[in-house]
Every structure is written in structure tokens, then in C-alpha cells.
Amino acid sequence: MSLFYSLARSGAQRFMKKQGAGPVLVQGLKRISFSLSEGDRMGVIGRNGSGKSTLLRTAAGYLKPSGGRLEVQGSIGTLIDLGIGINGERSAKENVHFTGKLAGLKKAEIQAFDEDVQTFADIGAFYHLPFDTYSSGMKLRILFAMITHFKRDILIVDEVFGVGDTHFAERAYERMTGFVHTSKTMMLATHSEGLLRQFCNKCMWLDNGQIRALGTPDEVLEAYHAG
Ligand SMILES: Nc1ncnc2c1ncn2[C@@H]1O[C@H](COP(=O)(O)OP(=O)(O)OP(=O)(O)O)[C@@H](O)[C@H]1O
Numbered sequence: 001m002s003l004f005y006s007l008a009r010s011g012a013q014r015f016m017k018k019q020g021a022g023p024v025l026v027q028g029l030k031r032i033s034f035s036l037s038e039g040d041r042m043g044v045i046g047r048n049g050s051g052k053s054t055l056l057r058t059a060a061g062y063l064k065p066s067g068g069r070l071e072v073q074g075s076i077g078t079l080i081d082l083g084i085g086i087n088g089e090r091s092a093k094e095n096v097h098f099t100g101k102l103a104g105l106k107k108a109e110i111q112a113f114d115e116d117v118q119t120f121a122d123i124g125a126f127y128h129l130p131f132d133t134y135s136s137g138m139k140l141r142i143l144f145a146m147i148t149h150f151k152r153d154i155l156i157v158d159e160v161f162g163v164g165d166t167h168f169a170e171r172a173y174e175r176m177t178g179f180v181h182t183s184k185t186m187m188l189a190t191h192s193e194g195l196l197r198q199f200c201n202k203c204m205w206l207d208n209g210q211i212r213a214l215g216t217p218d219e220v221l222e223a224y225h226a227g
Contacts, residue, residue: 037185044189062080076155
């Protein structure tokens with residue numbers, strides 16, 4: 001599949017129009033082709049701007065491929081953006097209850113969901129204040145606790161761990177290990193070779209929106225370091 005970002009409403013487009021040029025498009029992905037089976041955990045590596053987030057967002061269904069096709073079977077849990085699916089004017093507690101209701105949970109299950117998120121996130125009284133008032137690390141704690149509460153067939157995680165502190169990273173790592181083993185498939189964009197080796201059996205190296213290498217983490221990391 002391929003993906004172009006359209007800059008139709010941007011200043012760049014207005015400038016190009018004055019020059020008599022056509023629509024401005026940025027190619028995010030170029031003829032990407034891969035398949036993952038149950039049990040596969042693929043790490044996605046590459047330099048800044050290489051297309052990792054674009055690939056994950058497309059796989060999660062937030063972006064539609066401009067060409068080609070995407071087939072996904074199973075429920076998807078994502079940790080891609082620290083705001084997606086959250087009402088910023090509501091507290092974490094209210095968001096948890098809303099998400100629980102939307103997922104069709106019973107009252108006791110929502111209560112358990114609430115307690116789990118509150119305990120794991122450990123953000124004190126902020127749990128009752130609007131989400132928009134949280135720091136990035138606090139948002140990560142809440143969202144991470146929320147998505148890992150549910151069992152999912154497919155887990156798609158972008159490099160968001162960077163905003164968490166060491167204390168959170170240690171606990172998240174532990175919870176993630178358990179969670180990864182209950183999900184069937186995972187995609188993880190990361191700059192951390194530790195995470196890659198710990199959680200992944202496959203690795204994709206993206207360069208300028210294209211696949212440079214696809215194989216085991218050891219094979220791909222070797223190629224990546226060789227340049
Ligand atoms: N909303 C957007 N509109 C236009 N172009 C975009 C948009 N988002 C990303 N791009 C472009 O798509 C390409 C891939 O970006 P992407 O964010 O997927 O890279 P990345 O590998 O995740 O980078 P990083 O490691 O910095 O997070 C880049 O050229 C970027 O400028």
C-alpha cells in the first residue's frame with residue numbers, strides 16, 4: 001500500500017496555487033507490503049520522518065491508504081496518540097466510565113476498570129481533573145492503563161514511552177510483558193533496541209516511506225547499523 005498526505009488546506013498549497021502548480025502531496029508510504037500472522041510481534045524502526053507513525057496509523061485504520069489494500073482481522077488496541085478517543089474536557093475517571101459503557105461493560109466491570117486504571121496510573125487527585133490539564137507523562141499513564149486493561153487481538157503501539165518517567169517505565173514494561181503475551185499480534189514503532197529485542201520476533205526498517213529491510217530484529221538491526 002501507499003499513502004499520500006494532501007496539503008490542500010495548507011499555506012504551502014496556497015503558495016503553489018499562486019505559482020500555477022497542482023495539488024501538493026507528501027508521500028508518507030511507498031508501496032509497503034507485508035503480512036503478520038497470529039503470534040507475530042513486529043518492531044518498526046527508522047530515522048525521524050521515515051514513515052513509522054504513518055504506517056501504524058494506517059494499520060490502525062486512522063488513515064486510509066491512497067493506493068493498495070489493507071486487510072485486518074481481529075480487534076485492535078492502539079497507543080499511538082496521547083489524545084485519540086479521549087474527551088479532554090472530562091477527567092480520566094469520566095473517560096474511563098464512558099469508554100467502559102461504550103465497550104458494553106457491566107457496572108461491576110466498569111468499577112474494576114476504574115480501579116485498575118486509577119491504581120496503575122497513580123496520578124493522585126489529577127484523576128478527577130480534566131484530561132487536558134495533565135502533563136504528557138500523566139496522559140501516557142492513563143492511556144497505557146486503559147488500553148492494557150482489555151484483551152486485544154492486535155496491539156499497535158507508537159513510540160510513546162519516551163514521555164514516561166523511569167518509575168512508570170519499569171511498571172509499564174512489566175505490564176506490557178503480560179499484555180503482549182495475551183495479544184496475538186503486535187506492531188511497535190520504537191527507537192529502543194532493548195524493547196525491540198525484548199518484545200519482537202520481526203522487524204521492519206523504514207527509510208523514506210519504503211521498506212529497507214524486513215527480517216528478525218538481529219538481521220535488521222545489523223543492516224540498520226551498517227547503514
Ligand atoms: N499530517 C501530515 N501532513 C503532511 N505530511 C505529514 C503528516 N504527517 C507526517 N507527514 C510526513 O510523512 C512522512 C513520515 O512521517 P512520520 O511521522 O510517519 O515519520 P516517523 O518515522 O514516525 O517519524 P518520527 O520518528 O519523527 O516520529 C514525513 O515526511 C512527514 O513530514
